[in-house]
Amino acid sequence: MIELIKKVRVHPLFWLVIAAGIITGHFKEVLMVFVIVFVHEMGHSVAAYMLKWDIKKIELLPFGGAAQVEENGTKPIKEEMAIVLAGPLQHLWLWALSFALVGQPFWSESDHELFVAHNAAIVLFNLLPIYPLDGGRMVQLACLAVWPYKRAMAASLGISVGFLAVALSIMLFLPFHLNLFVILSFLALTNGLEFKQRNYRFMRFLMAKQTDRATKSIHARVSGQLPIRDALALLRRGQVQLFVIEDGGNRYTVAEKELLQAYFAEAKLHAPVRTLVPPAV
Known part of the structure; x- marks a missing residue:
């Protein structure tokens, strides 16, 4: 476990959110979000570690995280699906723990309600079918289970971009929210990069296929x-x-x-x- 914690890195985007929370007097909320995101990502990482995947880095983001592993598309789909699901499942015991702590001197009813709200928001957001969110990765794995690699990756990216476009369109009709704007912009850049690297990823897949x-x-x-x-x-x-x-x-x-x-x-x-x-x- 200590080996995994040493590999944890906080993305600059998360530091920006933390700084904004401190400046605006919402430090307790930011701390709650940090704990939720940390536990969520450690769920992924511990599952990968138990399945003997080679973990390079664990990066924390405002909406979740990303565990960078040495994987070229040849690992069993079932194993990767187990790793993806391990993150959202952590939110269940976090909710139960918060409920059990209500009434303690350091955990009021309002703290519990705020924690549960953030916990639900993070897990629901992560389940959106947008890459690299957990929902997007689940869609990608589902496509890989039924289609050839190249077609599956193209189809899952198309679904991701489609839902991202819908999310960006909805944001236009909502009051401006800086954190949401930054997160969706990050997702847009990630999907754009994924599109640019599609041929490179396919080539890595073919090279790994040789062994x-x-x-x-x-x-x-x-x-x-x-x-x-x-x-x-x-x-x-x-x-x-x-x-x-x-x-x-x-x-x-x-x-x-x-x-x-x-x-x-x-x-x-x-x-x-x-x-x-x-x-x-």
Whole structure:
């Protein structure tokens, strides 16, 4: 646990919110938010630690946090979903603890109501389907469970941007709220960066696929004329893709690692997949 705490970092955006709270005389509220966010993120981090994920950094944000892990899209989807859910689940015992402390000299009924309000606001906000919020990550994992990696990432990002656009539109009709404006602006920048890095992330996924230890296999029928680059777009997370090539009335099976070898080692980006069929066949 001490190892995890040493990796905690407070994002500059959170320091801005803390400073604003102190200046405006809302230090107790800011302290409550800090505790809630810290516990929320430690829920993610402890789950990742127990599943033996390599945690690089734990960053606290006003609406939650982000645990940076060494992960290239080849870890089991179930494990990542467990890590994502571990954060929101912490809010349940936080609510129960606040309720149990009511009546103590240091915890009044008004403190409890304020704490519960912040606790509910943070968890509900985090469950919005906007990346990198927990809700956005859940949508991303759901897409990865049913679609190839490249399509799933594009679809989940599209959903994220759509809901973010709705949130920004609603904000135009509400009284100006600095914290909300800063948070939504941060989410917009994050989604923009995610869009710019989509090809880089896909390339990292393909590189990690070369040493992927997944055992579950799935077949995909493709034309022999399909370029290798397009065939790789059909690869899925947590599954080994076997390509059934239909060419001239014949069928051949080629494993995904053969395509990856041709793509990275032989630079056959545009070559048709039928070129990978052994001549003897």
